[in-house]
Amino acid sequence: MTGGGTADGTVGKALAVLDQVAAFGRPVRFGELLAASPFPKATLYRFVQTLTSQGMLAFDPERQTYAPGLRLVRLAHAAWEQSALAPIARDHLDALSAELGETVHLAQLDNAQVLYVDKRNAAKPVEMFSQAGKVGPAYCTGVGKAMLAFLPDAELAPILDQQSYHAFTPHTLTSAAQLRTDLEKTRARGYALDREEHEPGIICVALPILSQTGRVLGALSVTSTTTRMSLAELEGHAPLIGQAAGRIAAEAETWRFPDATGPRLQHETRA
Known part of the structure; x- marks a missing residue:
């Protein structure tokens, strides 16, 4: 401990x-x-x-x-309803999973780590580390890098200092300098890539979920395996993932700052 x-x-x-x-x-x-x-x-x-x-x-x-x-x-149930993106994102995860047939992850930052708050399995599920409620490393996961890339430097710097940079695979980034370079590329292209960095054979494309002011709310990813498709093929899904992330972000604006008689009540009825 x-x-x-x-x-x-x-x-x-x-x-x-x-x-x-x-x-x-x-x-x-x-x-x-x-x-x-x-x-x-x-x-x-x-x-x-x-x-x-x-x-x-x-x-x-x-x-x-x-x-x-x-x-x-x-307490966990209250946090899930009030702080996690999962309740408002569930329909968007369902739709993205149904359209692509691949594993979909929803995650948020938990201090310097990644908290997986929801997941949809692929049509042909593959055993992997991530599960809803599980905490994972930020520096070597697609969702982690997608969120880190869009943080202000004042917030990013202490988080980078807390990463372990343990080499899970031969592809893992093992230093803050390597990670910063990767995050710059991620920010430029608009999405993050996991090139078998956390688990062998597991690849991922992830996009941040950003508020209207650019604040990082979470990340959405689609994950597959190298036996099922290439990373380039998976990257082709980035626009669809981005559209879903945008819809989640739009709903999050009214969810986090609800009108007592408006969208929040509608959401609570739907839930």
Whole structure:
């Protein structure tokens, strides 16, 4: 577990414990948490007990394990409805997926990482890393690079410093300098490319979802495999992806700043 949350005091430390529990991907015993925790046993126990009493963690007395609690589910649902692009983008993802028959991803930046908020599988699905709700690296994914390329430099610089630049494949960009060069090309052409940079055989074209003022709201991508098509063929879908991204951005304008009697109520009825 990283110590990134410790600078924010007690709340940051408690959130770091929640992150640690979630990272196991299964119910976890206190001893397992302690073995991976930077906190002393008494401190960790206090955080775990408080989080459990507040419903942020759930304790199974038979198995003596902890797991994310139902209060988190309620908060996640609220965040999904109020902060994620997924609710307004779902129809556009459905239409793009039906037209192209390839995997479609919707993502947003989560600090220095990519959060996949929705996904449509290809007509012939292929196993890959991305799933809705999963966090991935920004520097070697199409959606990540599409968003980074359109950030103001003041926002981009600290994010680049936080990338790991781990070489997942022989094609991965492994330095901030390489990534900056790629982002300049991305901005010039208007879309990002994933040339098997995160997973072997997986290629991607991604476009940013931008507000009217140019603020990055998220990214939309179409992903395929090198056995199914070439990257050049996949690039041919960029105009369609861009049109869908534009429609999502247009709806996001009224969604984020709703009229109490207008578009928001219509959206809530549709949802």
